[in-house]
Amino acid sequence: MNKFAFAIVSVAAMALAGCQSSTSDQKGDALASTSDALILAAREQFKALPNGPGVVPGIKSTPELVALGNMLYSDPRLSASHTIACAACHSMGLGGADARSTSLGHRWQHGGRNAPTVLNAVYNSAQFWDGRAKDLTEQAGGPISNPIEMAMPADQVIPTLKSIPGYADVFAKAFPGDKDPIRMANVQAAIAAYEATLVTPNAPFDRFIKGDALALGQAERRGLTSFMNNGCAACHNGVNMGGGMYAKFGVASAPPTELLPPGDVGRFAVTKDEADRYSYKVPTLRNIALTAPYFHTGKVWNLDEAVTVMAKTQLGKTLPQQEVSDIVAFLRSLTGDQPKTSVPALPPVTGTSARPAD
Amino acid sequence: MNKFAFAIVSVAAMALAGCQSSTSDQKGDALASTSDALILAAREQFKALPNGPGVVPGIKSTPELVALGNMLYSDPRLSASHTIACAACHSMGLGGADARSTSLGHRWQHGGRNAPTVLNAVYNSAQFWDGRAKDLTEQAGGPISNPIEMAMPADQVIPTLKSIPGYADVFAKAFPGDKDPIRMANVQAAIAAYEATLVTPNAPFDRFIKGDALALGQAERRGLTSFMNNGCAACHNGVNMGGGMYAKFGVASAPPTELLPPGDVGRFAVTKDEADRYSYKVPTLRNIALTAPYFHTGKVWNLDEAVTVMAKTQLGKTLPQQEVSDIVAFLRSLTGDQPKTSVPALPPVTGTSARPAD
Numbered sequence: 001m002n003k004f005a006f007a008i009v010s011v012a013a014m015a016l017a018g019c020q021s022s023t024s025d026q027k028g029d030a031l032a033s034t035s036d037a038l039i040l041a042a043r044e045q046f047k048a049l050p051n052g053p054g055v056v057p058g059i060k061s062t063p064e065l066v067a068l069g070n071m072l073y074s075d076p077r078l079s080a081s082h083t084i085a086c087a088a089c090h091s092m093g094l095g096g097a098d099a100r101s102t103s104l105g106h107r108w109q110h111g112g113r114n115a116p117t118v119l120n121a122v123y124n125s126a127q128f129w130d131g132r133a134k135d136l137t138e139q140a141g142g143p144i145s146n147p148i149e150m151a152m153p154a155d156q157v158i159p160t161l162k163s164i165p166g167y168a169d170v171f172a173k174a175f176p177g178d179k180d181p182i183r184m185a186n187v188q189a190a191i192a193a194y195e196a197t198l199v200t201p202n203a204p205f206d207r208f209i210k211g212d213a214l215a216l217g218q219a220e221r222r223g224l225t226s227f228m229n230n231g232c233a234a235c236h237n238g239v240n241m242g243g244g245m246y247a248k249f250g251v252a253s254a255p256p257t258e259l260l261p262p263g264d265v266g267r268f269a270v271t272k273d274e275a276d277r278y279s280y281k282v283p284t285l286r287n288i289a290l291t292a293p294y295f296h297t298g299k300v301w302n303l304d305e306a307v308t309v310m311a312k313t314q315l316g317k318t319l320p321q322q323e324v325s326d327i328v329a330f331l332r333s334l335t336g337d338q339p340k341t342s343v344p345a346l347p348p349v350t351g352t353s354a355r356p357a358d
Numbered sequence: 359m360n361k362f363a364f365a366i367v368s369v370a371a372m373a374l375a376g377c378q379s380s381t382s383d384q385k386g387d388a389l390a391s392t393s394d395a396l397i398l399a400a401r402e403q404f405k406a407l408p409n410g411p412g413v414v415p416g417i418k419s420t421p422e423l424v425a426l427g428n429m430l431y432s433d434p435r436l437s438a439s440h441t442i443a444c445a446a447c448h449s450m451g452l453g454g455a456d457a458r459s460t461s462l463g464h465r466w467q468h469g470g471r472n473a474p475t476v477l478n479a480v481y482n483s484a485q486f487w488d489g490r491a492k493d494l495t496e497q498a499g500g501p502i503s504n505p506i507e508m509a510m511p512a513d514q515v516i517p518t519l520k521s522i523p524g525y526a527d528v529f530a531k532a533f534p535g536d537k538d539p540i541r542m543a544n545v546q547a548a549i550a551a552y553e554a555t556l557v558t559p560n561a562p563f564d565r566f567i568k569g570d571a572l573a574l575g576q577a578e579r580r581g582l583t584s585f586m587n588n589g590c591a592a593c594h595n596g597v598n599m600g601g602g603m604y605a606k607f608g609v610a611s612a613p614p615t616e617l618l619p620p621g622d623v624g625r626f627a628v629t630k631d632e633a634d635r636y637s638y639k640v641p642t643l644r645n646i647a648l649t650a651p652y653f654h655t656g657k658v659w660n661l662d663e664a665v666t667v668m669a670k671t672q673l674g675k676t677l678p679q680q681e682v683s684d685i686v687a688f689l690r691s692l693t694g695d696q697p698k699t700s701v702p703a704l705p706p707v708t709g710t711s712a713r714p715a716d
Contacts, residue, residue: 074451082457083446092701093432099440099707100714108466110716290706302709338703343450345696348648349457351660356458358468 035213038221045228047239048206049286049336053197054122056136061193068174069194071167071344072187077160079150080106082356086143086150086191090118092341095290096198101298106151112264114298119339120286122196124243129296130267131246131281136192141184151357158182160354166347200287200336208333216333223330226323231315241285241334248279249296252316255309258299266296289332303328393571396579403586405597406564407644407694411555412480414494419551426532427552429525429702430545435518437508438464440714444501444508444549448476450699453648454556459656464509470622472656477697478644480554482601487654488625489604489639494550499542509715516540518712524705558645558694566691574691581688584681589673599643599692606637607654610674613667616657624654647690661686 053061072078076085089103089111090096096119102111113129121127127139143149144157152160161167161182168182174190175181205224207215216224227233236242246267249260260278267276280296293299294306307327311317319327411419430436434443447461447469448454454477460469471487479485485497501507502515510518519525519540526540532548533539563582565573574582585591594600604625607618618636625634638654651657652664665682669675677685 071451076449076452077457081462083462087701088441088446091434093429093704094434095706099435104439104441290703292707292709292711301707301711301713305709340700342698342700343445345648346451348453349650349659351650351663353650353659355659 035208035216035221038224039209039211039213041228042209042224045233045237046205046209046241048210049120049123049199049201049203049239051201052199054120054199056122056189056192056196059137059189059193059196061196062174064170064173065175065190065193066197067344068170069190069192070341071170071346072191073194074344075346077164077346077349077354077356078144078152078157080152080156080357084150086118086140089115089143089149092198092339095119095287095338096121097291101293103149105149106147109148111148113296114293116283117287117291118195119198119200120240120284121243122199123238123240124281124284125245126281129280129283130270132270136195137188140188140191140195156354157187158184161187163353164347164349170347198339198341200338203286203336204333205330206336217329219326219329220333221330222323223326223328224333226319226327227330230311230317230319230323232310232327235282235314236285242282243284245282246276246279247282247314248277249313250278251314253313255313259295259297259309261297264296285331286334287336287338289335290338303331307331393566393574393579396583397567397569397571399586400567400582403591403595404563404567404599406568407478407481407557407559407561407597409559410557412478412557414480414547414550414554417495417547417551417554419554420532422528422531423533423548423551424555425702426528427548427550428699429528429704430549431552432702433704435522435704435707435712435714436502436510436515438510438514438715442508444476444498447473447501447507450556450697453477453645453696454479455649459651461507463507464505467506469506471654472651474641475645475649476553477556477558478598478642479601480557481596481598482639482642483603484639487638487641488628490628494553495546498546498549498553514712515545516542519545521711522705522707528705556697556699558696561644561694562691563688564694575687577684577687578691579688580681581684581686582691584677584685585688588669588675588677590668590685593640593672594643600640601642603640604634604637605640605672606635607671608636609672611671613671617653617655617667619655622654643689644692645694645696647693661689665689 053066055061059065073086076083076088078085084105089098091098096117097115101114103115105111116129121139122136125131127133127136128142133139133142144152145154161171171181171186172178175186178186204215204220208220227236235245235247238244249255249266254260265277267279267281268274270276288294289303292303293301294303295309300306300309304324307324308319311319311324411424413419417423431444434441434446436443442463447456449456454475455473459472461473463469474487479497480494483489485491485494486500491497491500502510503512519529529539529544530536533544536544562573562578566578585594593603593605596602607613607624612618623635625637625639626632628634646652647661650661651659652661653667658664658667662682665685666677669677669682
């Protein structure tokens with residue numbers, strides 16, 4: 001939409017803003033044309049992302065802790081090959097994720113599921129697609145020693161860090177008073193504290209629900225209305241537009257096998273509860289336009305297709321193309337300010353430091 | 359050295375600074391004890407690194423060009439797997455290099471030679487260990503399509519970039535007036551322009567030769583003196599303390615086979631001149647303390663050992679351990695301010711963008 005057209009639409013929307021519907025059957029129409037009503041309706045289901053870092057349970061964040069976390073997050077020497085950092089698959093350049101269906105790990109092994117974004121992950125109720133880690137701290141211990149990811153033997157993480165002399169001082173500053181600060185719990189806490197800073201406030205949608213009616217154009221507003229009316233927001237809601245619950249992939253109709261390969265049983269593997277078979281954590285939709293490909297398989301590269309698949313498998317609906325496009329326009333309004341992270345200078349190895357594996 | 363000891367040494371050095379030698383046979387002794395004379399002697403062989411970016415021949419740098427270059431340098435989608443960026447092997451976190459003897463490339467292939475640092479590479483007279491690229495612009499085209507590195511087929515680089523819609527505007531701004539800006543020559547120019555900003559001024563040694571006598575302690579001064587007196591500076595000289603010439607590895611005595619495997623013939627492969635067999639570009643020593651492992655094989659992890667090997671193979675000398683330690687102390691004074699680079703947000707793929715290879 002060019003500026004001129006946008007101004008006309010916005011004026012029209014403001015002119016209509018007084019006509020709020022009072023009965024529920026009029027609600028859909030009214031939402032589409034009045035921004036005040038739409039803002040109020042959206043506030044019932046979503047929350048604007050706060051400015052500033054999120055909070056990880058049990059962690060008191062300090063600048064020193066975050067700085068250490070940024071170093072560890074960026075340090076490929078936490079992997080067996082000294083080549084794969086956390087940041088390799090969760091890159092600030094690529095919306096906190098990577099650019100593949102599944103990531104490449106140690107010795108070019110292919111990961112099992114699409115790398116989820118680290119951005120705003122602090123606002124998820126659990127971590128990983130199957131929620132097997134309760135928070136960022138617990139999550140941070142997983143990929144480092146996962147044999148198909150970073151593949152660092154669990155008993156080598158700390159000796160490796162201790163063999164790089166420059167880390168001693170950085171850990172000491174991040175954990176003042178701790179007599180043996182280079183230990184796994186602290187590594188995980190520092191990474192989690194850093195990740196909690198990786199939030200993306202100020203998306204157009206956030207500005208909209210904070211009251212800036214002009215932050216969304218007409219297509220985005222229609223898409224938001226459609227998103228709520230069709231029931232997408234039943235799962236994708238709250239501050240993270242998702243990340244707060246689990247849902248079976250295929251509530252209304254079975255997804256194609258490519259999108260739901262039978263061998264990956266989802267949360268069932270964690271709970272052994274038959275009800276959780278093929279259930280996955282509902283992913284955040286924040287920054288979704290930056291993080292193709294989609295779904296736990298990463299087999300869908302197109303937001304339009306992702307919306308169409310979701311409508312069919314989760315809601316049993318076949319949406320008209322115009323409505324799909326509107327929802328996609330709305331989803332694009334969930335892209336916030338990307339974190340400004342610098343590449344931290346890492347302490348160098350010495351002749352006695354641990355060496356990478358082949 | 360603690361602060362107190364350093365102050366005493368410095369005062370002593372200043373007290374001696376008037377006693378400059380006038381005959382050449384007294385020079386060595388005098389250099390060790392007088393900072394003025396040492397500074398003057400060093401200025402004959404070395405130059406302080408300028409503040410601000412270097413200049414790549416034929417490239418007019420602009421902020422827009424550098425910003426594009428930073429994006430391309432950081433974008434793993436320039437590789438076949440969409441996983442390996444330039445920054446993977448030339449990381450700002452690791453002194454502009456990586457943490458391995460040889461880098462891991464496409465499908466976990468091992469590179470042929472140790473990844474040289476990108477830092478201050480703009481001041482090298484040629485690029486790659488064998489000098490096969492005359493400047494950064496020419497160099498930038500190599501690894502992207504090298505089948506054991508990023509492995510992007512040469513004819514797919516531009517279609518891939520064109521398939522990511524957000525790049526159109528960034529290229530247009532970097533190359534104003536260019537009707538078809540997304541082309542290989544421009545990709546290379548932008549990367550080179552960015553790399554030319556990756557300089558590390560303000561090393562203690564730079565401050566010293568600019569006249570700040572206190573910037574080097576006594577061990578560093580002894581090491582500098584030894585470095586010049588033993589002939590190291592015959593090759594490692596100029597603004598980059600190297601990077602300006604080729605030298606046969608093994609001038610005085612043959613290196614062990616592990617350090618000079620016969621199958622890698624060095625610059626001979628480029629020139630076919632028998633005199634260049636086993637010749638390599640003399641690497642810069644700037645930031646050398648950050649970039650272990652050493653030599654084109656990356657088989658030496660220890661600076662002391664690297665100095666000992668060089669003294670023996672290039673100069674035919676067996677240096678006493680104290681002298682080796684002093685030279686290493688001097689080499690550590692070549693670590694400058696590391697570039698403050700942010701991770702650039704990269705334009706996202708869409709449903710029609712090029713897809714990564716397995």
